[in-house]
Amino acid sequence: MLTSNAGRPDILIIDDDSAVIMALHKALSKIGRIRFASDAKQALLLIQEHCPNLILLDVELPDMNGLVLCPQLKADPDTADIPVIFITSHTEDGFEEKVFNAGACDYITKPLHPRVVLARTQTHLAHQHAEQLLDELVHTDKMTGLANRSDFIERLQVEFKQARQRQESLTVAVIDIDEFKKYNDQFGPLKGDECIKRIASALAECIQRPEDRLTRYGGATFALILPNTPAKDAEKLLQALLNSAEQLKITHAPNATRQFVTLSIGYSTLSHPQADSDFDNWWALVKVAEHALEESKQNGRNCHRYEMFETTLTTNE
Numbered sequence: 500m501l502t503s504n505a506g507r508p509d510i511l512i513i514d515d516d517s518a519v520i521m522a523l524h525k526a527l528s529k530i531g532r533i534r535f536a537s538d539a540k541q542a543l544l545l546i547q548e549h550c551p552n553l554i555l556l557d558v559e560l561p562d563m564n565g566l567v568l569c570p571q572l573k574a575d576p577d578t579a580d581i582p583v584i585f586i587t588s589h590t591e592d593g594f595e596e597k598v599f600n601a602g603a604c605d606y607i608t609k610p611l612h613p614r615v616v617l618a619r620t621q622t623h624l625a626h627q628h629a630e631q632l633l634d635e636l637v638h639t640d641k642m643t644g645l646a647n648r649s650d651f652i653e654r655l656q657v658e659f660k661q662a663r664q665r666q667e668s669l670t671v672a673v674i675d676i677d678e679f680k681k682y683n684d685q686f687g688p689l690k691g692d693e694c695i696k697r698i699a700s701a702l703a704e705c706i707q708r709p710e711d712r713l714t715r716y717g718g719a720t721f722a723l724i725l726p727n728t729p730a731k732d733a734e735k736l737l738q739a740l741l742n743s744a745e746q747l748k749i750t751h752a753p754n755a756t757r758q759f760v761t762l763s764i765g766y767s768t769l770s771h772p773q774a775d776s777d778f779d780n781w782w783a784l785v786k787v788a789e790h791a792l793e794e795s796k797q798n799g800r801n802c803h804r805y806e807m808f809e810t811t812l813t814t815n816e
């Protein structure tokens with residue numbers, strides 16, 4: 500699903516009363532891009548097309564009660580984080596509780612006061628923006644700007660599950676800078692950091708599909724998740740990664756095996772998973788890829804090695 504651009508928040512109003520829509524539009528058009536839906540069906544289509552930053556939701560919609568729609572949005576990982584503010588004329592006892600139980604972050608009662616609508620909307624947009632920044636911070640490697648190890652672990656679990664549900668293959672590659680200790684010892688840690696950053700950028704440039712995830716897995720090690728990718732397709736990309744690092748021509752330490760800095764890669768693939776299989780040992784796939792990496796180191800480095808992943812086997816680590 501597409502997400503909204505950070506500059507101008509996308510606000511979705513779901514209401515079938517044109518007077519309410521006009522009033523909300525007037526109050527909020529200066530701070531965001533406003534879209535409308537007059538029923539739940541249309542709203543879901545708009546959300547699917549472009550994920551809004553905030554939703555203003557009427558309780559009584561022609562085709563569904565807002566108190567039913569809101570929990571549906573909260574149950575879907577793609578829409579769970581969108582703040583939902585109810586617009587309502589209900590003031591009876593217990594209603595407030597129902598709204599928050601449905602997953603709303605707030606509610607505004609009619610008649611609408613433009614300044615109150617604006618203030619509440621801005622508060623929740625600011626809160627959502629801060630949460631997004633925090634999430635980015637938690638999942639990003641500061642030095643390279645790539646996703647970090649926590650992101651890798653979380654994403655791999657999601658991709659592993661999806662690969663089984665869709666019965667698609669999933670490839671994981673572990674990529675390591677060769678003899679990096681020698682580089683560090685020769686040129687010092689600052690130059691070492693520079694080298695890691697240059698390699699990270701070169702690798703990132705090779706990744707074309709948005710669903711492929713390159714992460715900094717450890718010090719001088721990267722990991723790549725390739726959803727819906729059989730081993731033979733992964734091989735082409737991995738060769739391109741090896742070439743991209745070599746082409747940087749970063750002079751290695753004099754005692755290193757090669758004149759320029761190179762990479763070694765190990766990879767493995769979850770092939771033809773069964774949808775009903777209860778095998779969910781995603782970590783075993785990483786261990787097999789790591790084992791293949793060791794093989795490539797032993798085979799002279801600057802190469803990739805594949806190792807078959809047996810879903811009947813488990814690792815103790």
Ligand SMILES: Nc1nc2c(ncn2[C@@H]2O[C@H](COP(=O)(O)OP(=O)(O)OP(=O)(O)O)[C@@H](O)[C@H]2O)c(=O)[nH]1
Pocket residue numbers: 675676677678679680681683687688689690691692695717718719796
């Ligand atoms: N400059 C710098 N060095 C790091 C960073 N993280 C890890 N390292 C260093 O990277 C080196 C990795 O070396 P090793 O994994 O032991 O092995 P290697 O020298 O790469 O040898 P092979 O893996 O066998 O090719 C160690 O010297 C770490 O101290 C970092 O963020 N910056």
